Amino acid sequence: MSLESNRTLGGVGAILLAIPFLNLIGIILVLIAMKGMAEYYNDDDIFKNALYGFIFGIVGVVALVVVIFMAIVGLAVVSPVVTPFAGLGLLIIAFVCMYIFSLIAAIFYKNSLNILSEKSGEHMFDTAGLILLIGAIIPLIGEVLKFIAWILVAVGFFGIKTSTQMPAPTPAVSTSEEKKFCQHCGAQLQVNAAFCQKCGKKIG
Numbered sequence: 133m134s135l136e137s138n139r140t141l142g143g144v145g146a147i148l149l150a151i152p153f154l155n156l157i158g159i160i161l162v163l164i165a166m167k168g169m170a171e172y173y174n175d176d177d178i179f180k181n182a183l184y185g186f187i188f189g190i191v192g193v194v195a196l197v198v199v200i201f202m203a204i205v206g207l208a209v210v211s212p213v214v215t216p217f218a219g220l221g222l223l224i225i226a227f228v229c230m231y232i233f234s235l236i237a238a239i240f241y242k243n244s245l246n247i248l249s250e251k252s253g254e255h256m257f258d259t260a261g262l263i264l265l266i267g268a269i270i271p272l273i274g275e276v277l278k279f280i281a282w283i284l285v286a287v288g289f290f291g292i293k294t295s296t297q298m299p300a301p302t303p304a305v306s307t308s309e310e311k312k313f314c315q316h317c318g319a320q321l322q323v324n325a326a327f328c329q330k331c332g333k334k335i336g
């Protein structure tokens with residue numbers, strides 16, 4: 133895929149990542165874009181770090197889901213007197229696990245974004261990585277920061293300069309339409325003119 137496709141994919145993915153329930157689709161698009169970026173900038177660490185971030189993020193969520201499931205099943209099966217406390221304990225452990233995993237995930241995402249920032253020259257990725265990490269450190273309120281961080285990642289992706297976007301160099305005047313100027317008065321001459329129309333002098 134071209135740099136431009138990956139740029140668009142990453143930008144759209146990062147926006148989806150900021151939206152609840154669409155974030156899984158978003159992260160997959162971002163990962164594909166990061167793979168492309170890693171190839172384009174010839175640095176595998178861009179993709180590897182993003183992939184590790186993804187894995188840790190998923191593990192954290194899966195752990196939470198499993199524990200909640202266990203707590204519900206436990207509540208239904210075992211004695212209803214003991215389980216609410218056991219369930220609450222499990223839930224706290226699950227949230228702590230998810231917090232730690234999402235923190236590790238953020239560190240990996242930040243690494244990936246830092247390398248991408250350095251390679252692409254788009255420093256919005258640096259800012260986004262930092263905000264993402266701070267968001268992961270602060271529970272609950274941090275979710276807002278994470279949202280902002282992914283929007284900034286999108287801004288970063290769309291800000292990457294691709295060669296096709298660079299202003300085309302003004303085309304050199306083609307030889308057939310080459311303009312001539314009189315060497316005596318500077319007036320523009322007609323093509324193949326032998327004498328200057330303005331000053332009448334012979335053209336050298």
Ligand SMILES: [Zn+2]
Nearest residue numbers: 314317328331
């Ligand atoms: Zn002239």
